[in-house]
Amino acid sequence: MQRRELIKLFALVPYAGSVSIIPFTAAAAPASAPQNAEKRFLFKELGVRTFINAAGTFTAMTGSLMHDYVLDAIQSAASEFCMLDELQDKVGEKIAALVHSEAAVVTSGAFSGMTLGLAGILTGMDQKKVEQLPHLDGTGMKSEVIIQKAHDIVYNHALKNTGCKIIYVETVAEVEQAINEKTALLHFLNIEADKGKIKHEEWVALGKKHNIPTSIDIAADVPPVSNLWKFNDMGFSFVVISGGKAIRGPQSAGLLMGKKEIIAAARLHMPPRGFNIGRGFKVNKEEILGMYVALDKYIKDDHDKEWKAWEAATAVIDNAAKTVSGVTTSITVPELGNVTPTLQIAWDAGKVKLSGKDLQEKLRSGAPSIEIGGAKESSITVTVWMLKPGQEKIVAGRIKEELMKAVG
Numbered sequence: 312m313q314r315r316e317l318i319k320l321f322a323l324v325p326y327a328g329s330v331s332i333i334p335f336t337a338a339a340a341p342a343s344a345p346q347n348a349e350k351r352f353l354f355k356e357l358g359v360r361t362f363i364n365a366a367g368t369f370t371a372m373t374g375s376l377m378h379d380y381v382l383d384a385i386q387s388a389a390s391e392f393c394m395l396d397e398l399q400d401k402v403g404e405k406i407a408a409l410v411h412s413e414a415a416v417v418t419s420g421a422f423s424g425m426t427l428g429l430a431g432i433l434t435g436m437d438q439k440k441v442e443q444l445p446h447l448d449g450t451g452m453k454s455e456v457i458i459q460k461a462h463d464i465v466y467n468h469a470l471k472n473t474g475c476k477i478i479y480v481e482t483v484a485e486v487e488q489a490i491n492e493k494t495a496l497l498h499f500l501n502i503e504a505d506k507g508k509i510k511h512e513e514w515v516a517l518g519k520k521h522n523i524p525t526s527i528d529i530a531a532d533v534p535p536v537s538n539l540w541k542f543n544d545m546g547f548s549f550v551v552i553s554g555g556k557a558i559r560g561p562q563s564a565g566l567l568m569g570k571k572e573i574i575a576a577a578r579l580h581m582p583p584r585g586f587n588i589g590r591g592f593k594v595n596k597e598e599i600l601g602m603y604v605a606l607d608k609y610i611k612d613d614h615d616k617e618w619k620a621w622e623a624a625t626a627v628i629d630n631a632a633k634t635v636s637g638v639t640t641s642i643t644v645p646e647l648g649n650v651t652p653t654l655q656i657a658w659d660a661g662k663v664k665l666s667g668k669d670l671q672e673k674l675r676s677g678a679p680s681i682e683i684g685g686a687k688e689s690s691i692t693v694t695v696w697m698l699k700p701g702q703e704k705i706v707a708g709r710i711k712e713e714l715m716k717a718v719g
């Protein structure tokens with residue numbers, strides 16, 4: 312499945328959760344229930360299905376699971392008051408040093424980071440302009456963002472939320488033609504970098520040549536870990552990434568990194584200021600500290616070891632599926648976005664009488680419930696990076712079992 316289709320699928324299709332009741336697993340218990348209080352198993356209490364995630368980092372599936380050290384940071388943050396600005400200042404400094412940017416701020420995700428970064432560019436430190444957004448007419452503020460056609464995805468609406476219009480272009484000549492006194496930003500989407508005619512360095516150079524800021528959305532682009540600083544080093548004016556994908560920080564957090572004056576101005580739009588477009592993008596001390604700890608640890612992690620563990624877990628599922636007659640498998644690694652081993656399990660429809668969607672439904676309604684990635688006519692897609700250690704054996708067993716049953 313194309314990245315674009317996948318993004319569309321998860322953005323548009325409401326969650327199909329018509330599923331029988333699944334036994335609650337202890338693993339889904341809250342990690343830090345208060346001591347001496349009766350432990351509540353809330354998913355069970357509410358009848359909310361929990362599942363093994365062999366699909367990936369999807370908002371509809373609540374993203375990723377935070378590590379214990381992130382939960383510890385959240386727990387300790389929750390027991391004290393502090394000034395929100397002071398915490399953002401101090402954490403921002405630490406994060407900026409980690410990612411090689413002049414400044415950084417924890418946002419409520421990559422999407423809000425895009426809105427806030429552009430808002431900062433539009434208003435600068437002018438409080439009156441901050442109050443005018445998203446109404447740009449007659450304010451003297453710029454009002455256009457240039458993006459390559461190939462980079463047109465749903466998330467670019469974050470930029471339109473400032474009141475700006477998007478001008479789509481394909482070639483360098485078209486960029487230069489589109490640039491005018493209203494141009495606020497040249498925006499780039501890393502996950503579709505290979506589809507556009509203009510590459511990163513050239514995009515940054517165009518911005519510098521015309522003295523217009525450049526930005527890049529790298530929301531789903533670690534691993535590799537080096538992407539955290541690569542685009543700051545390259546000279547993008549601001550960079551946004553999700554906190555709750557591979558970094559496994561809070562799903563309701565992300566980072567806006569970039570030039571000092573952009574981050575400072577962006578913060579005028581965020582709590583505790585900015586009673587306008589950014590007021591709803593609140594992050595509190597829990598997300599801020601959770602994001603900081605997740606990022607710090609992610610950078611220090613042994614990524615080779617993690618990759619080998621992903622390969623090993625993928626092999627367990629691959630080897631089990633392949634034993635079924637008529638089944639073929641392949642493992643690919645996307646070059647951009649969600650860079651992790653991706654197992655495709657396909658079968659001869661003449662031998663295995665089951666559609667991809669049927670298999671998806673059987674895995675979903677089984678015990679334990681399992682979610683997989685893309686389901687097509689006679690294939691499914693599986694990733695292991697969101698599995699807990701050992702779950703690959705359960706996924707392998709269930710997929711094999713259902714495929715065997717369908718061999719006719």
Ligand SMILES: *Cc1c(COP(=O)(O)O)cnc(C)c1O
Nearest residue numbers: 420421422423466530531553565
């Ligand atoms: C996930 C994603 C976003 C949105 O990120 P949030 O952190 O959920 O706000 C934006 N752009 C792309 C390409 C993404 O994959």
